[in-house]
Amino acid sequence: MRIVSAFLVVVTSLCWLLAATPCAAQNGHSIRIPVTDGFDLPVGKPDGEGYYVFRGFYPNAHMGEDWNGNGGGNTDLGDPVYATADGVVVYSQDYGRSWGNLVILRHAVQTPGGPLQVVDSVYAHLDKRFVRLYQPVKRGQPVGTIGTAHGRYAAHLHFEIRKNLRIGPYQRSFARDYTNYYAPRQYISPRRQLPGGKVVEVPVDTFSGQGQESPSVAGSGKKPGTARPVPVPVRDPREVARAQEAARKRREAELDRLIQEHRRKVEAMQDDDLDTFWDRLKNKLGNRDR
Numbered sequence: 317m318r319i320v321s322a323f324l325v326v327v328t329s330l331c332w333l334l335a336a337t338p339c340a341a342q343n344g345h346s347i348r349i350p351v352t353d354g355f356d357l358p359v360g361k362p363d364g365e366g367y368y369v370f371r372g373f374y375p376n377a378h379m380g381e382d383w384n385g386n387g388g389g390n391t392d393l394g395d396p397v398y399a400t401a402d403g404v405v406v407y408s409q410d411y412g413r414s415w416g417n418l419v420i421l422r423h424a425v426q427t428p429g430g431p432l433q434v435v436d437s438v439y440a441h442l443d444k445r446f447v448r449l450y451q452p453v454k455r456g457q458p459v460g461t462i463g464t465a466h467g468r469y470a471a472h473l474h475f476e477i478r479k480n481l482r483i484g485p486y487q488r489s490f491a492r493d494y495t496n497y498y499a500p501r502q503y504i505s506p507r508r509q510l511p512g513g514k515v516v517e518v519p520v521d522t523f524s525g526q527g528q529e530s531p532s533v534a535g536s537g538k539k540p541g542t543a544r545p546v547p548v549p550v551r552d553p554r555e556v557a558r559a560q561e562a563a564r565k566r567r568e569a570e571l572d573r574l575i576q577e578h579r580r581k582v583e584a585m586q587d588d589d590l591d592t593f594w595d596r597l598k599n600k601l602g603n604r605d606r
Contacts, residue, residue, distance in 0.1 A: 346517040349452060351424045351432070352401040353512030355504040358439060358475050359383050361398045361456050366567050370472070373499040376492050380438065380476035381500045385462075385563070387570040393443065393471035395462045395563045399453040400437045400475075400504065401425075402512070406520050408445050411485045416465030417442035418485055421453060424516050427507065434518050435498070436483070438476035441465040450520065477503045484523025 356362035364383070371382040385392030399421055407420035418440050425433040443463030447453060464471050480496040490496050 345521075346519050347404050347450060347452075348515050348517050349404050349422075349424055350402055350515050351426045351512050352403065352455065352510060354455065354509045355401045355507045356398065356455055357383075357501075357504065358398055358400050358437070359385075359392075359395065359462070359473055366563070367392070369501070373497070373502075375494060375497075379487070379492050379497045380440075380474050383473040383475055384471075385567065387567060390464070390471040391566055391570065392462050392563065393464065396458045396560055397439050397442065397460045397462060397473055399455055399457045399459050400477075401455045403437070403453055404518065404520070405447045405449055405451045405453060405459075406436065407484060407523070408447050408449050408451075409485075410445075412466070414465060414468060415440050415485055416463055416468065417445050417460060419445055419447060419459050420484065421459070422481070422518055422520070424518055425507065426511060426514075428511060432516060433479075434481060435503075436476075436478040436481060438474070438478065440474040440476075441469060441472065443471075475500055481519065481522045482524045486524055489524055 357364035357367075360366045366386055367383050368386060369381045370384045371378060373379065373381055385395060401421075401423045403421040403423035405419065406422045407418060409418060410416065411418045418438070419442060420439075421437045423435050423437065425435060427433075439459055441463050442460035445460045447457075447459050453459065462471050462473050477498040477500045478496060479498060480490060483490050483496060
């Protein structure tokens with residue numbers, strides 16, 4: 317009996333150790349990651365400079381935010397997309413359909429005096445992906461580039477924060493409201509700086525339907541459950557720097573164009589139009605003193 321008991325203790329200890337390592341994630345267990353020290357915005361890091369939200373979060377309609385470059389249209393195509401916080405990759409695949417290239421990160425969040433929370437951030441319609449499944453990521457690390465979902469939309473980033481860890485790419489089975497989602501900027505704003513520090517375990521392989529046949533292998537003759545995310549090489553930092561510089565030059569060129577256009581309009585005004593303008597202004601100021 318002592319031998320059996322000792323054997324069970326050893327087996328139990330080994331199981332615990334395996335569950336605490338990244339390789340255990342492939343068996344549906346957990347991964348140890350640091351609690352994040354805060355959140356940034358996913359474009360124009362850290363504060364979204366050069367971008368705006370042209371479609372926000374609306375319960376039962378639009379479960380995230382659509383971020384676009386200030387130039388509009390496809391001017392932000394290929395711009396870098398960054399991890400909003402420290403975490404781990406729990407999905408990285410070309411899902412096709414309306415998602416296109418899709419990355420989902422999982423984060424451990426500890427607010428002062430509050431309970432430990434685990435949330436997912438979603439980066440959709442990407443042109444390229446730079447991260448692999450189960451890869452740890454740091455806040456501000458490039459995870460991909462802005463895309464069009466293979467030409468389905470004008471270039472933009474669709475960004476979500478989810479409280480339900482079971483959603484994954486299969487959204488339709490879940491209520492499209494605050495029971496499953498957060499409004500991204502409302503969630504991020506009070507969490508820009510957090511204590512962070514400790515390391516915790518987070519569950520992985522939690523998505524509803526995870527392991528089912530993916531759209532990328534449908535009709536290929538492969539059996540359901542055999543699909544695996546395509547490994548994506550981490551992008552060379554020099555390539556990321558070039559992409560950032562190209563995006564900056566595009567924004568500067570657009571600003572210069574707007575300035576020149578405004579200047580031409582002013583120069584095109586006739587002298588009598590300017591005289592009329594100044595007369596009206598003097599009359600208005602004179603009437604104010606009476």
